Amino acid sequence: MPPLTIIQQDPWLQPFEKAIEGRHQQAIDKEQELTGGKTSLADFASGYLYFGLHHTPSGWIFREWAPHATAIYLIGDFNNWQQHHEFKLEPREHGIWEINLPLEAIHHGQLYKLMIHWDGGSGERVPAWARRVIQDEHTKIFSAQVWEPAEPYEFKHIQFKPTLDPLLIYECHIGMSGESESIATYNDFREKILPRVISLGYNCLQIMAIQEHPYYGSFGYHVSSFFASSSRFGTPDELKQLIDEAHQAGIAVIMDIVHSHAVKNEVEGLALFDGTPDLYFYSGSKREHPAWDSLCFDYGKNEVLHFLLSNCKYWLDEYHFDGFRFDGVTSMLYYSHGLGESFTNYNDYYNGHQDDNAICYLTLANKVIHQVNPSAITIAEEMSGLPELSTSFEHGGMGFDYRMAMGIPDFWIKLIKEKRDEEWSPGEIFWELTNRRINEKTVSYAESHDQALVGDKTIIFRLIDSDMYWHMQIGDATLTVNRGIALHKMIRLITATTMNGAYLNFMGNEFGHPEWIDFPRAGNGWSYKFARRQWGLLDNKRLFYHCLNDFDQAMIHLIRQTPQFNLGNISLLWDKSDDQVLAYQRNNLVFIYNFNPVRSFTGYGILTTPGRYLVVLNSDAKRFGGFELVDETIPHLTQFDPLYKDQNKEWLKVYLPSRTALVLKRES
Numbered sequence: 075m076p077p078l079t080i081i082q083q084d085p086w087l088q089p090f091e092k093a094i095e096g097r098h099q100q101a102i103d104k105e106q107e108l109t110g111g112k113t114s115l116a117d118f119a120s121g122y123l124y125f126g127l128h129h130t131p132s133g134w135i136f137r138e139w140a141p142h143a144t145a146i147y148l149i150g151d152f153n154n155w156q157q158h159h160e161f162k163l164e165p166r167e168h169g170i171w172e173i174n175l176p177l178e179a180i181h182h183g184q185l186y187k188l189m190i191h192w193d194g195g196s197g198e199r200v201p202a203w204a205r206r207v208i209q210d211e212h213t214k215i216f217s218a219q220v221w222e223p224a225e226p227y228e229f230k231h232i233q234f235k236p237t238l239d240p241l242l243i244y245e246c247h248i249g250m251s252g253e254s255e256s257i258a259t260y261n262d263f264r265e266k267i268l269p270r271v272i273s274l275g276y277n278c279l280q281i282m283a284i285q286e287h288p289y290y291g292s293f294g295y296h297v298s299s300f301f302a303s304s305s306r307f308g309t310p311d312e313l314k315q316l317i318d319e320a321h322q323a324g325i326a327v328i329m330d331i332v333h334s335h336a337v338k339n340e341v342e343g344l345a346l347f348d349g350t351p352d353l354y355f356y357s358g359s360k361r362e363h364p365a366w367d368s369l370c371f372d373y374g375k376n377e378v379l380h381f382l383l384s385n386c387k388y389w390l391d392e393y394h395f396d397g398f399r400f401d402g403v404t405s406m407l408y409y410s411h412g413l414g415e416s417f418t419n420y421n422d423y424y425n426g427h428q429d430d431n432a433i434c435y436l437t438l439a440n441k442v443i444h445q446v447n448p449s450a451i452t453i454a455e456e457m458s459g460l461p462e463l464s465t466s467f468e469h470g471g472m473g474f475d476y477r478m479a480m481g482i483p484d485f486w487i488k489l490i491k492e493k494r495d496e497e498w499s500p501g502e503i504f505w506e507l508t509n510r511r512i513n514e515k516t517v518s519y520a521e522s523h524d525q526a527l528v529g530d531k532t533i534i535f536r537l538i539d540s541d542m543y544w545h546m547q548i549g550d551a552t553l554t555v556n557r558g559i560a561l562h563k564m565i566r567l568i569t570a571t572t573m574n575g576a577y578l579n580f581m582g583n584e585f586g587h588p589e590w591i592d593f594p595r596a597g598n599g600w601s602y603k604f605a606r607r608q609w610g611l612l613d614n615k616r617l618f619y620h621c622l623n624d625f626d627q628a629m630i631h632l633i634r635q636t637p638q639f640n641l642g643n644i645s646l647l648w649d650k651s652d653d654q655v656l657a658y659q660r661n662n663l664v665f666i667y668n669f670n671p672v673r674s675f676t677g678y679g680i681l682t683t684p685g686r687y688l689v690v691l692n693s694d695a696k697r698f699g700g701f702e703l704v705d706e707t708i709p710h711l712t713q714f715d716p717l718y719k720d721q722n723k724e725w726l727k728v729y730l731p732s733r734t735a736l737v738l739k740r741e742s
Contacts, residue, residue, distance in 0.1 A: 077091070078091075078094060078095060078098060078469060078470030079465075079468075079469035079470060080094065080461065080462060080465045080469050080470035080471055081094060081470065083469075083512075083513060084461060084511070086420055087420065087461060089420075090420060090421075090423070090424040093424040094424075094462060094470055095470075096430075097430060097433055097434070097437075097462070098467075098470050100430060100433075100434050101434050101437040101438060101441075101467070104379075104434050104438065105438060105441070107376070108376060108379065108380070108438075114445060115383070115438060115441055115442050115445060116387060116442050116445035116446050118380070118383070119380070119383035119384045119386065119387040119442045120384060120387065121203070121380050121381065121384035122203060122205075122301060122384050122385075122387075122388040122392075124137060125137045125138060125139065125202070125203040126138075126201060126203030126204060126205060126301070127186075127201070127204075127205075127218075127220065129222045132176075132177070133174060133175050133176045133177045133179070134174070134175040134176075134177070134179060134180060135172070135173070135174050135175075136148060136163070136172070136173050136175070136201075137166075137170055137171065137172045138163070138170070138171050138188065138201055138202065138203070139168075139169055139170055139171075139202070139377060140169060140171055140190055140347060140348035140353075141168070141169025141348065141353075142169075142192050142193075142348040142349055142350045142353070143169075143171065143190050143191060143192055143348045143349070144191045144192055144193060145162065145163075145190075145191040146162070146163040146171045146188055146189070146190050146191070147161055147162050147163070147188070147189040148161040148162075148163065148173060148175075148186060148188060149161065149186065149187055149188070149189050149198070150180070150184055150185050150186030150187065150217075151184050151185050151186075152179065152180050152181070152184050152186070155187075157189055160179075161173065161175075161179075180220055181220065182220055182221065182222045182223055182224070183219065183220060183221075184219070184220045185208070185217040185218065185219055185220075186201075186217065186218050186219075186220065187199060187200055187201070187217055187218060187341075188200075188201055190347070190348055190349070192348055192349030192350070193349070194349070195349055196349075197340065197341065197346070197349075198341055199340075199341060199347055200216055200217065200218050200298070200299060200341065200342045200343075201218050202300075202344055202347060202354075202381070203301055204218035204299050204301060204302055205221060205301050205302055205310070205392075206218065206219040206220075206221035206302055206303075206305065206310060207219065207286045207298075207299040207302040207305060207342070208305040209288075209305065209306075215341075216286075216288065216298070216299075216341070216342035218299075218302075219305075221309075221310060223311065226311060227310075227311035227312075227314045227315055227318075229314065229318050229394055230318055230322070231318055231321040231322050232394070234321040234326070234394070234396070235449045236277070236278065236326035236396050236397075236449055236451060237277045237324065237326070238451070239638060239639065239640050239641065240573060240575060240576055240577065240633065240639055240640035241277065241278055241326075241451065241476070241517075241575065241576035241577075242275065242276045242277050242278060242576070242577055242630055242633065242634070243276065243278045243279075243280045243328075243517065243576060243577065243578040243579070244271045244274070244276035244278065244279055244280070244578075244579060244581065245280045245282070245522055245523060245578055245579065245580045245581060246263070246267070246271075246279060246280065246281055246282065246580075246581040247281075247282045247283055247293070247294075247523070247581065248260060248262075248263050248281060248282075248283070248304075248307040249283065249290065249304075249306055249307055249605070250591065250593075250605045250606050250607065251263050251266075251267045251581060251606075251607055252266070252606055252607070253606055253607060253608060253609050253610060254602075254606065255601070255602035255603055255606060256602055256606075257290070257306050257307065257602070258307070258606075259307050259308040259312065260307050260308040260309075260312040260313045260315070260316045261308060261312050261315075261316075263307075263316060264312075264315065264316040264319055266609075267581075268316070268319065268320060268323070268325075270609075271325065272323045272325065273627065274584065274623075274626060274627045274630055275627060275630035275631045275634055276325070276579070276630060277324060277325055277326060277634070278325060278326040278327070278328060278396075278451070278576075279320055279325055279326070279327045279328070280328050280329070280330065280399055280453075280578070281327065281328070281329050281330070282294050282329075282330045282523065283295075283304060283330070284303055284304060284313075284329045284330065284389075285297040285299065285300055285302070285303070285304065285329075285331070285332060286298055286299035286302040286303070286304050286305065287304065287337065288337060288339050288342055288343070289337075290306065290593055290594060291593035291594060291595050292337075293523070293527075293593070294330065294332070295330075295332055295366075295401060295402075296335075296336075296337040296366075296368055297332045297336055297337060298336070298337045298339055298342045298343040298344075299342065299343075300332075300336075300381075300382075300385050301385060301388055303393070310392075310393075313393060314393055314394070317393060317394055317395065318394070321394070326396040326397070326451065327394075327395055327396055328395060328396055328397040328398055328399055328451050328453070329389060329395050329398055329399070330398070330399050330401050331385070331386070331389070331398040331399070331400055331401065332401045332402070333371065333382050333385070333400065333401075333406070333435075333439070334370075334371075334400075334401055334402030334403065334405045334406045335363050335366055335368040335369060335370055335371070335402065335405065336354070336355070336368060336369050336371065337368060337369075338362075338367065338368060338369055344369075345369060352372065354369075354371060354372065354375075354378055354381065355369045355370055355371060355372055356370050356371070356372045357372075360409070363405065363411060364411070364413065365411065365413060366405075372431075373406075373429065373431035373432045373434065373435040374431040379435055379438065382435065382439065383435075383438060383439060383442050386398070386439050386442050386443050386446075387442055387443075387446050390443065390446045390447050390450065391446065396447070396449070396450060396451055397443065397447075397450040397451030397452050397453070397475075398443065398450075398451075398452055398453070399453040399454075399455060399478075400436070400439075400452065400453065400454050400455060400474075401455050402455060403436065403454040403455055403456040403463075404455075404456050404457050404458050406429065406432040406435075406436065407428055407429060407432055407433060407436075407456070407458065407460060408427055408428055408429065408458070409427055409428070409429055410427060412457065412458055415458065417457075417458040417459055420461070422458070423458070423459075423460050423461065433472065436454075436472050436473075436474075437467060437472045437473060439452075440452050440467065440472060440473030440474055441467055441473060444473070451475055451476070452473070452474045452475045452476070453474065453475065453476045453477070453478060453517055453576075454472075454474040454476070454477045454478065455478045455480070456477050456478065456480070457478075457480040457481075460472075461511070463477050463514075464476060464477045464514050464515060464516075465513070465514070475515060475575075476515045476516060476517050476575050476576055477514065477515075477516055477517070478516070478517050478519070478578075479510065479516040479517055479518050479519065481506070482506065482507060482518055482519060482520065482569060483519060483520060483521050483522065483524070483525055485506045486520055486521070486533060486565060486569075487525065487530075487533075487536070489503075490533070490536045490537065491536070495557075495669070495671040496654075496671060496672075498654060498669045499651050499654075500649055500650075500651065500654055500655060500656030500667060500669055501649040501651060501656070503568065503656065503669075504568075504572070504646060504649065504656055504658065507568060507569060507572040508572050508574075508644060510574055514574075515574060515575030515576065516573070516574050516575055516576070517573075517575065517576040517577070517578050518569050518570065518572065518573040518574070518576070518577050518578070519569065519577065519578035519579065519580075520533060520565050520566055520569045520579075520583075521533050521580060521583055522578060522580045523580045523591065525580075526580060526582075526583065526587075526590055526591045527590060527591050527592075528590045528591065528592040528604075530590070531590065532583060532586075532587065532590070533562060533565060533583070534558060534562050534583075534586035534587070534588070534622075535588060535589065535590070537554075537557065537558030537561055537562060538554055538555055538557075538558035538559075539554070541554045541555050541558075542555075542588045542589075543588075546588075546611075546617050546618050546619065547616055547617055547618075548616055548617065548618060548621075548699075551618070555618070557671070557733065558586075559586075559618055559621070559622065559699045559700075560693065560694075560700070560733035560734070561733060562586055562622060563622065563625050563693040563698060563699075563735065564667055564669070564693060564733065564734075564735045566579075566584075566625075566626065566629065567629055567665070567667075567691075567693065567735050567737075568656075568665070568667060568735070570629060570630075570633065571629075571633065571660065571663075571665055571737075572644055572658070573640065574640070575640060577633075579626070581607060582607045582608075584622065584623055584626035584627075585611070585612045585619045585620065585622045585623035585626070586618075586619055586622045587607060587608065587611075587619075588608070588611070589604060590604060591604060591605060592604035592605065593605045618699045621697065621698050621699030622698070622699065624697055624698060625693065625698040625699075628691055628698070629691065632663075632690060632691055632737065636661055636662075636663060637661075638661070639660070639661060642660040642661035643660070644658055644659075644660050645658060645659045645660070646658050647659055647664065647680055647681060647682050648666075648680045648681065653668075653670060653673070653675065653678075654668065654669040654670040654673075655667065655668050655669070655670070655675070655678065655730065656669070657680045657682075659682060659683070662739055662740040662741075663690070663737055663738070663739055663740075664680065664682055664687065664726065664737070664738045664739075664740070665735070665736075665737050666678075666680060666728060666730065666735065666736045666737075666738070667734075667735045668730040668731065668732060668733065668734050668735075669733065670732055670733070671732060671733060672732060673732060674703070674729070674730060674731045674732045674734075675729070675730040676729055677727045677728075677729070678727065678728055678729070678730045679713075679725040679726070679727050680725070680726045680727075680728070681718060681721075681723045681724070681725060681726075682712065682723065682724070682726045682740075683712075683722065683723070683724075683740060684712045684714075684722065684723070684724040685711075685712060685740040685741065685742050686709055686710070686711055686712075686740070686741045686742045687709065687710040687711075687712070687726060687738040687739060687740050687741070688709055688710070688738060688739055688741060689704065689706040689708075689710075689736055689737070689738055690737050690738065690739045691735075691736070691737035692704050692706050692734070692735075692736055692737075693734055693735040693736070694731050694734040700734070701731065703729070703731040703734075704729060704731065704734070704736065710726055710727070710728060710738060712724035712725060712726050713725040713726075713727060726738070
C-alpha cells in the first residue's frame with residue numbers, strides 16, 4: 075500500500091503509520107466481507123426495506139432478527155393483544171423470523187408489539203425496526219403503530235443540494251421551540267419558527283431528538299426506536315413536510331443521530347430484545363456506559379453494522395435529511411469513552427485503547443452516507459482531536475466532513491468566568507479560534523445546547539445574570555447590561571467570522587434567550603416552564619433582545635453575501651495586547667475589535683491592503699443596542715507610509731469605541 079495522504083501531510087503521524095494503515099485496511103476488508111464484492115455498501119445498508127412491517131399488493135409482511143427466540147407472536151389491538159396462532163411468526167435462516175398476513179388483518183393506525191419467547195422467559199417488545207412508535211397518553215406505554223396512510227406525503231423538492239460555502243447551522247429542538255408551556259410540534263416549528271430561521275439567513279437546520287426516546291428530558295440522547303421519528307412532535311408526514319419546506323427555502327436539514335449508545339429500557343428498547351443482553355450490545359463490563367446509564371453497541375457484529383448502517387441510509391432515503399451530526403463520537407472511539415483522558419499527544423490516539431470496530435463502523439457510515447447522497451453533510455461531535463476523523467477515506471481518514479470545534483465554547487466560558495475584562499488578550503482569543511489543522515473543516519460555535527442546560531449558563535446569562543430580569547428594557551440598561559450586550563455581539567462575530575467550514579448557533583441564543591433549559595422532571599414538578607423559547611421577548615421592540623437578533627441577522631447576511639467567504643484566508647493584521655485591539659482580514663473584509671472595557675481610540679491605525687473602505691457592520695449601532703458613536707457613512711481611505719511601501723500596506727485609521735467591533739469592506 076502506498077503511503078496514505080494523511081500521513082504525507084502530517085509528519086507527526088509517521089510513527090503511527092502502521093496503525094493508521096491498519097484501520098484503513100480494516101474498513102476495506104469489512105466492506106468486502108459485508109458486500110461480498112457484489113454490491114455497493116449503500117445497497118447493503120437497506121435492511122429497513124426488508125425488516126419490520128411492510129405493505130405489499132397482496133397483504134402485509136413482517137420480519138425481525140431475534141436469533142435466541144423460541145417463539146414470536148405479533149400482538150396488537152387487532153387481536154386484543156393476545157397470542158393467536160394466525161399471528162405467529164415462522165423462523166427462517168440466520169435468526170430471522172417472518173409472518174405474512176392478509177390485507178384485512180391489520181390497518182393503518184393500529185397498534186402492535188411482539189411477544190417474544192426465549193429459553194427461561196418471555197416479554198413484550200417494540201420491534202427493533204419499527205418506523206412509527208407512540209406512547210399512550212394515560213398508561214405511558216409505548217407501542218409500534220401501523221403507518222400506511224392512504225395519501226402519504228409526497229416530496230416536492232427532491233433535487234435539493236445544500237449550500238456549503240459556508241455552512242451556517244441553526245441548531246434546534248422541535249419540542250421546546252414553542253412559547254407555550256407544552257411540547258411544540260413539527261407543524262408548529264414549520265409555521266412559526268422556520269420563517270424566523272429563513273429571515274436570519276441560516277442555511278442549515280440541525281434538529282435534535284428526532285429518533286424516538288422514552289424520556290423527554292434526555293434531550294433525545296437515550297434512543298429506544300432508531301427508525302421512528304419522535305411521535306411527541308407529530309407524524310412522519312408532518313416531519314417530511316417540514317423538511318420539504320425548508321428545502322424550498324434553500325435550507326438543508328440534518329439531524330442528530332445517536333449511534334454511540336442506546337437506552338436501557340427493555341420493552342420499548344433493545345436491551346434484552348430476545349432475552350439475551352448482548353444481541354446488539356457488548357457483553358460483560360463493556361456493555362454499560364459508566365457515565366450515561368445506557369448501553370454500548372457491539373460494532374464488531376455484522377448484524378449490528380447492518381442495523382446502524384441501514385439506519386443512516388433510512389433517514390436520508392425516507393425523510394430526505396441532508397446529513398447527520400453524530401453524537402458522542404469520542405465515547406465510541408475509546409474503550410474509556412474518553413473519560414479521564416487528557417489527549418495531550420498523538421500517542422494517545424494510537425496506544426491500543428481505541429475501539430477499532432467503532433472506528434471501522436464510523437468510516438463505513440460516512441461511506442454509506444456519501445454514496446446515498448454525495449452532497450450529504452456529516453459532522454462529528456468529538457473532543458479528543460483524533461487526526462483521521464475529518465479526512466476523506468481516500469486519503470486515509472474516517473470521512474467526516476466536519477468536526478465540532480468543542481474547545482471554543484469551553485474557552486469562552488473559561489475566559490468569562492476566570493478573567494477580568496482588562497485581562498482579555500485579543501491574541502489569545504484569535505489563537506484559540508483559529509488553532510486547527512489546515513485541511514480539517516470544523517464547526518465553530520460560541521455556545522450550543524450544552525451551554526444552555528441547567529448546571530451551565532448561556533453566554534448572555536453569564537455576562538448579565540440577574541440584571542436580565544429587571545434591566546433589559548431599552549432606556550433602562552445598567553452598566554452590566556450594556557457590557558453584556560456589547561460582548562455578546564463581539565463574541566459571536568469573532569467566532570463566526572474565523573470559522574473554517576461552518577458556524578453553529580443554538581435556537582434562541584441569537585437574541586440572548588434568558589435563563590437555562592430544564593426539561594420536565596420530578597425536581598421541577600414536571601414543568602415545561604424552562605423547556606421552551608420565549609419569542610415574545612424578541613418581538614417586544616421595547617426590549618434589547620430584538621437588537622441582538624438584528625445583529626445576528628446582519629452578521630449572517632454579511633457572511634452569506636461575501637463570495638467564497640469560507641475559502642478566504644484569515645490574515646492577522648493587528649494584535650496589540652496593551653490596547654486590547656485585534657484586526658484580521660478575510661477576502662475584502664477587515665474585522666477590527668476593541669475589547670478594551672474603558673478606552674476608546676481615535677484614528678487608530680491598522681496596516682492593511684491599500685484602498686477605500688466602508689463600514690458594513692458596526693456592533694455599536696443603535697439598532698443593535700449600541701451607542702451609535704461611529705459614523706458609518708464616512709468612507710475610510712488608507713494612508714500611505716513609505717516604511718511599508720514594499721509590503722503593499724497602508725494605514726487604515728478608524729475610530730474605535732470601547733467594546734466595539736467594526737467590519738469594513740474594501741471597495742477599491
